[in-house]
Amino acid sequence: MLDATPFDRDPHLRELIQRAVDEAARLLDADGAFIDRIHPQTGRMRTEYIAGRLTAEAAGILRGIELVPGEGLYGRAVAERSVLRTADYLQDESFPHTAAADDFARRVGITSVIAAPLVAGPAVFGVLGIYASRAEAFGDRQVGLAGALADHAAAAIAQSRLIAELAASRVELERRIRSEQTLRDITARIAAIRDPQDVLHRIADETRRLLGCDAVPPDAHGRRL
Numbered sequence: 001m002l003d004a005t006p007f008d009r010d011p012h013l014r015e016l017i018q019r020a021v022d023e024a025a026r027l028l029d030a031d032g033a034f035i036d037r038i039h040p041q042t043g044r045m046r047t048e049y050i051a052g053r054l055t056a057e058a059a060g061i062l063r064g065i066e067l068v069p070g071e072g073l074y075g076r077a078v079a080e081r082s083v084l085r086t087a088d089y090l091q092d093e094s095f096p097h098t099a100a101a102d103d104f105a106r107r108v109g110i111t112s113v114i115a116a117p118l119v120a121g122p123a124v125f126g127v128l129g130i131y132a133s134r135a136e137a138f139g140d141r142q143v144g145l146a147g148a149l150a151d152h153a154a155a156a157i158a159q160s161r162l163i164a165e166l167a168a169s170r171v172e173l174e175r176r177i178r179s180e181q182t183l184r185d186i187t188a189r190i191a192a193i194r195d196p197q198d199v200l201h202r203i204a205d206e207t208r209r210l211l212g213c214d215a216v217p218p219d220a221h222g223r224r225l
Contacts, residue, residue, distance in 0.1 A: 013160045018049050020153045021128070025051040027149075028142045030130045031108070034062060035118070035153065036074055037126035044068055045075060045126060058108055065100045072101045074127045077115035081124060083147045084115045087136045105131075112137035116150035120158035128153065 017035060025033040032052025036045040045067045050059050070079040076095045077084045086092040089110050090102060104110075110131045118125040128150040132138070138146075 010160045013156060016156050017153050018051075020149050021049045021051040024128060024130050024146060024149050027145060028114070028130055028132075028138060030132045030137070031110075033128065033130045035126055035128050036067065037118075038069075038078075038124070039066075042066075045078065054108070058104070061104055061107065065098075065104060067098065067101070069124075071096055072098050073113060074101075074115045074129050077117045078124055078127050081117055081119050083117070083143055083150070085138055085143050086113050087111070087138075089113045089131070109133040111135050114138050114143055114146045116143075116146040118150050118154035118157065120151075120154040123154075123158060125154055125157050 021033050021035055024030070030052065032050070032054055034047045034051070035049040036047050038044070039046050047063045047065065050062065054062065067075040069075050073084055073086060073089070073092070073095045084095075086094070089105050089112070090097075108131075110133065112132045112135060114128075114130040116128040116130075118127060128146060130138070130142075130146055
């Protein structure tokens with residue numbers, strides 16, 4: 001399944017992913033590398049991490065390109081959950097091209113490309129793209145290394161998401177336990193009250209405390225407790 005988990009909730013995770021992109025460009029002796037992630041609102045892929053020799057203008061153009069899974073070499077890598085390589089990006093007809101991505105490739109002079117999806121279990125978070133201007137720049141070793149770096153980044157994202165989910169679950173569980181305990185206490189105290197008006201006031205007070213609000217809405221007759 002595709003996963004639109006945002007990366008920007010954890011600054012340490014962002015630093016780790018940027019380091020993976022930097023290392024991809026360095027270790028593969030590439031002109032540049034980037035990571036596209038799946039955008040949470042649209043489900044489309046958009047560049048968020050960039051490394052290499054790009055001008056500010058070219059980087060802005062790259063960040064503005066959007067793809068859907070299955071579209072372009074990078075989208076195809078995501079859809080197929082496999083590392084793909086081409087030695088002549090603009091002439092390669094094995095994947096559906098897009099005008100925006102091809103225009104960027106011409107502007108930067110991209111020839112060789114590796115696209116490695118970020119996969120962890122059933123989830124696909126995005127894709128690591130690595131490119132060079134020279135032909136036949138990447139061999140099997142580079143493809144394997146790109147896949148390993150993408151797997152490392154995906155595992156970090158999955159771990160960060162799991163930690164966040166566990167923390168949220170723990171907070172919710174603690175809230176429910178407190179609420180249930182409060183309700184039991186309220187029930188016990190109310191049972192000991194004999195005056196109906198006192199019961200109503202106690203219910204109002206405990207409701208305000210339980211819900212964290214300042215006042216309880218008036219009843220059907222417009223009266224406040």
